[in-house]
Amino acid sequence: MxxxxxxxxxxxxxxxxxxxxxxxxxxxxxxxxxxxxxxxxxxxxxxxxxxxxxxxxxxxxxxxxxxxxxxxFPHPPLMPVDPVTRAQFRLALYRIEKDWYSLADQLEAASDSKQAARSRKMLEESIVASSEVFRARRFFLSDEFSLVDCTIAPILWRLPSYGIDVESRAQPIKNYMNDVFSRRSFQDSLTELEQEMRP
Ligand SMILES: N[C@@H](CCC(=O)N[C@@H](CS)C(=O)NCC(=O)O)C(=O)O
The missing domain is CATH 3.40.30.10 (Glutaredoxin)
Structure with missing residues (x-):
């Protein structure tokens, strides 16, 4: 492969x-x-x-x-089995892509500082606004690590390089980041350039 x-x-x-x-x-x-x-x-x-x-x-x-x-590769499974919960996870994936991924894409592609500032602010506010969802369960919508966490974590990892600080504003997101970033798989997934994105 x-x-x-x-x-x-x-x-x-x-x-x-x-x-x-x-x-x-x-x-x-x-x-x-x-x-x-x-x-x-x-x-x-x-x-x-x-x-x-x-x-x-x-x-x-x-x-x-x-x-x-x-x-x-079904093990470990990263999606729930029950159709209703699967659909909810798919909806979460859709919303993260539509909101956070598109704002991060806009921020990375921004050609002027005004446009970058607008995308930066919208991304920060949108992530902070979901703080209570992060508080509810160990992982996003679940007690098991899932494709949704695999989708969120790369964005949260990049926040310092985007000039965004959510840690000081949202303790549940800070706890979530500490938990996910310390996973062996997360550390193994990082390239050298990504390792440098966080001090
Ligand atoms: N929706 C695509 C987006 C992928 C994407 O935008 N990749 C960028 C790099 S981050 C790329 O290949 N850009 C080159 C191009 O669009 O020509 C995905 O999820 O894979």
């Missing part, structure tokens, strides 16, 4: 975190800068990372990849 992955992108990071959580052996091809590997250009019509190759199967879009990995 091969994963084309950027060492700094949070979409790639959530995929690496799922691979680490399930202890899956994978060859990681580091994709940096404007020059993309020829293989990736041939395999993925959108030329995006992450892209996963598993024998004849080529997958792109981190959501498609992490759901595939969870079904292909």
């Amino acid at each position: 091969t994963l084309f992955s950027s060492p700094t992108c949070f979409h790639s990071h959530r995929t690496r975190l799922v691979l680490a959580e399930k202890n899956i052996s994978v060859e990681i091809v580091k994709v940096e800068g404007p020059e993309l590997p020829e293989d990736l250009l041939d395999l993925n019509p959108y030329h995006t990372v992450p892209t996963l190759v598993d024998r004849d199967l080529v997958l792109y879009d981190s959501r498609v990849i992490i759901e595939y990995l969870d079904e292909r």
Whole structure:
């Protein structure tokens, strides 16, 4: 199995975190800068990372990849079994992508400081506003670590590099971060450049 992955992108990071959580052996091809590997250009019509190759199967879009990995490697399971709870987790994934992922994408792509400040503020307020959800259970919506946590953690990890401080405003989020960031899988998922994102 091969994963084309950027060492700094949070979409790639959530995929690496799922691979680490399930202890899956994978060859990681580091994709940096404007020059993309020829293989990736041939395999993925959108030329995006992450892209996963598993024998004849080529997958792109981190959501498609992490759901595939969870079904292909069922242990430990990262989604609940019951259809109602599964649907609630899928809705949470959708909302995190729609709100936090798109704001983080906007912030990273911002071409002027005013636009960056607007995205930064919206992202910070949106995360702080969900503090009570973090307080309710050990992990997000659950007592078990899940795909939702694999999706949230890469964003929370990047907050200092975005100039966002939620720790001093929301103790439940600080506790959650300490818990998730100290997991062996989370530490294993980090690239060198990601390790440098937090002092
Ligand atoms: N929805 C996609 C987004 C992936 C994405 O935007 N990847 C960026 C790197 S963080 C990329 O490959 N950008 C290059 C491009 O769009 O040409 C996913 O979840 O995989």
